[in-house]
Structures are given as structure tokens and as C-alpha cells.
Amino acid sequence: MLTDTKIKNLKPKENPYREADGGGLYLLVDPSGSKRWQFRFTWEESGKKKRPWQSIGAYPAVSLKDARSAVLESKELLASGINPIQHHKEVKQAKQDAVYFVSGEDLFVTYCNNRRELVHVGQFLTN
Template sequence: MPVLSDAKVRALKPKEKPYKQADFDGLFLLVNPGGSKLWRCKYRWMGKEKLLSFGKYPDLSLKQARAQRDDARKLLAEPQFPSRPPWLC
């Protein structure tokens, strides 16, 4: 049940302090005071909260950010640490 749409993401305006706009399954957009919008995803690994950074909007679209989130969730289900560099796996 997606919360964000491309139109909603484009319409988000910076505020005095950074704020998060949630999508679903841990994906959110961090909107900074300078106007940058960064895709992030929260997840838990071995009982600890972790954070993945996917990229900057509009370089990375909502659809692409969701796809990266889904890929990370697949790794967690295996279980593999999604932010570990491939050469360490």
C-alpha cells in the first residue's frame, strides 16, 4: 500500500529542519533544509536498526528506490547483510 506518488515527492518542500516522508516497508525520503531529497530505507539486522542510503531524488526515481528496497529485503530474507560490499560476501 504505497503512500508516496511521484507527484507527492516532487511537491515536497524543504523546511527549517530535515524531515522524513515515509512510503512503506521501511522506505522513506529524507528532505533536507537545503532542498535535497535522499532515499533511505530502515531495516533490522540481528535486532539492531540499520539504515541504507539509495540515492538522491530525482536521480533515483520512486520506482527505482522501491526496486532497490525490494532487492535489499530479498537479501535480508536469505539472510545476507544488504549493505555489505559484494567482495566481503
């Protein structure tokens, strides 16, 4: 098991290497000295077992405690039959879509305010 002290004392080597925390959580140490959390899990797709790596985030921005919590969330998704990597991509895309929708609404309001008149949505779309 890793501790904050052990993590801080990990030195970069010539090649990238991983230190295991347990339960599939690893800390990848790059030759540049950067440290990133990764989760390795087994996923069956199309009858084939795969062992992908899920990126969790960079240390120290993502603490050891937060990395362990992220692994627990991913394990809950796996227990429900959901691929955690795909799930996080979909959540990220949904957030981006929500931002785009709000931005489109803001653009419409700005357009109306600049014209200083209330424009019906149908008129806006046909103009």
C-alpha cells in the same frame, strides 16, 4: 504511499525530515531541498537488534520506482540472511578491484608497447 507529484511538492523545512512510502522506504528531505531515498530495516548482530538506515540514492536521479525495486532487492538479501549494507559495500569493492586489475593489465601492455618488444611477465616483475 508517495507519488511523484507528492515528492515534487515536498518543501524543505528548518530541520531534516522523512516521508514514509511504506515497507521501510523513506524519503529524507534536507533543509537545502535535496531529497534522498533511505531504507530502514531490522538486523540482528551479536544477539542485538539494530535498525540501520541504508542509503539508496538521491531523488530524482533514483526514481520512486527504482527506489522501490532497490528495497525489494534488499529485502531478498535480508530473507537470505545477508546484511544489504555489507553486501553492497562488498559488491562496490569487487568492482573497484576489477577496475584496478584491468588498469594494471593496461599498464603492463603500455609498458611492453613502449619497449617495442615482448616481455615475459616474469621478466617484467624482476626488472
